[in-house]
Amino acid sequence: MSQPPGQPRLSPQFCFSFGTLRDFLRLSRSSIDDSITQNLNALVTPARTGFDPSSTSKRTPRSFAEPIDSEACQSFKEKVLFPSWKARAEVLSYCGIVATSPDPDDPEATILELEKQRDRERIVDERLDPYSGRFFPREARTQSLALLMRQERAVENIVRSRTWDVIQGRCGTSSPSWQDAMSNWEAAQKLSKGDGNPTSS
Known part of the structure; x- marks a missing residue:
């Protein structure tokens, strides 16, 4: 399974290096979203019963889109997909702030x-x-960066929607939208780190 590039060190220099910024986003998308079918295929568990020689005497059309075990799907989303999306969201958010800040x-x-x-x-x-x-x-370079951020945010929404459609089809679930699923995952992450603020009664 493909691994996304590591989270870059965020700084104004990183944002204004348009080539480096684009490369990070492109590599992250290509390793996870653009190859989502291959990544999901890697989750399909091989048959445990072993090879049955009599299976060669019959022709059975094999589905290329085998459903995937729900636990494997959930694990992929929580450990690979959502962290990759979060890393890109943090880059887009940070560079969006840089684009609207003074640039001495x-x-x-x-x-x-x-x-x-x-x-x-x-x-x-x-x-x-x-x-x-x-x-x-x-x-000004802040204007160029702001334009780039608008374009990349639009691309990100399209990429995520397409990826989520494939996941829904392969995992056989009718989960919420990707936005809701991502929000739920982020909320769970905060709670697991003790960052949540439970209301006191």
């Missing part, structure tokens, strides 16, 4: 400021030059 370390901050200054000093006369009113400032 932007190496292009001075250039951006100069461009804005030049724009303020420009003489715009669209009668003489119809293009003089046009100004296409360079994007």
